[in-house]
Amino acid sequence: MGHRENLLIAARDCLLRAGYARTTARDLAAASGANLASINYHFGSKEGLLTRALNDLNAEWGELLFEALGEGDTNEARWGRIIESIQANRQLWFVNFEGVAYLQHDEKIRDMNARGQQAARTALAQAFAGLGPDADPDRVRIVGSHYYSLLVGVALQWLTDPDNAPTAAEIVAADQGARV
Numbered sequence: 001m002g003h004r005e006n007l008l009i010a011a012r013d014c015l016l017r018a019g020y021a022r023t024t025a026r027d028l029a030a031a032s033g034a035n036l037a038s039i040n041y042h043f044g045s046k047e048g049l050l051t052r053a054l055n056d057l058n059a060e061w062g063e064l065l066f067e068a069l070g071e072g073d074t075n076e077a078r079w080g081r082i083i084e085s086i087q088a089n090r091q092l093w094f095v096n097f098e099g100v101a102y103l104q105h106d107e108k109i110r111d112m113n114a115r116g117q118q119a120a121r122t123a124l125a126q127a128f129a130g131l132g133p134d135a136d137p138d139r140v141r142i143v144g145s146h147y148y149s150l151l152v153g154v155a156l157q158w159l160t161d162p163d164n165a166p167t168a169a170e171i172v173a174a175d176q177g178a179r180v
Helices: 003-018 025-032 036-043 046-069 075-088 090-100 107-129 137-160 168-175
Strands: none
Touching: 003 025, 003 036, 003 046, 003 090, 025 036, 025 046, 036 046, 046 075, 046 090, 046 107, 075 090, 075 107, 075 137, 075 168, 090 107, 090 137, 107 137, 137 168
16 A cells, blocks of 8 residues: 555544544654655645545445435434444544534535535435435425434434433434424
């Protein structure tokens, strides 16, 4: 494996372990076995390398989400799998939340996040409301946005206060307007 690949693996590991803000160029060089100059040579900067690794982690997060959504299941089962995925992949969720802090100052991260949100909204509208490719795009956006907001809120609760976070059954009941 070359320095470029080793740097990407190191960046992924550092992001999951220490986060974006706490990862230094020296950390990346040490973890990859490459020298500091190779970061700039291959990625232009430490931020360029971390943004690329963050993009890869966002793609991994998306794959886990789409897998948890499944097909032909109840919404309660889907939320149950999402909650299990949050618990099993806490560091990945934390990295994705941390990436939000960089949206204001980094156009690449902002664009990456916007593309990920669009894909998630579409998948969530399909999974939870049965809105497929032939559905009205505005309806897909609105319904998908509802479920995306719910997803982010549920994830944040499970990451920060799992003892009081809603169960899958509670999420579905509240979403249907039922008393919990």
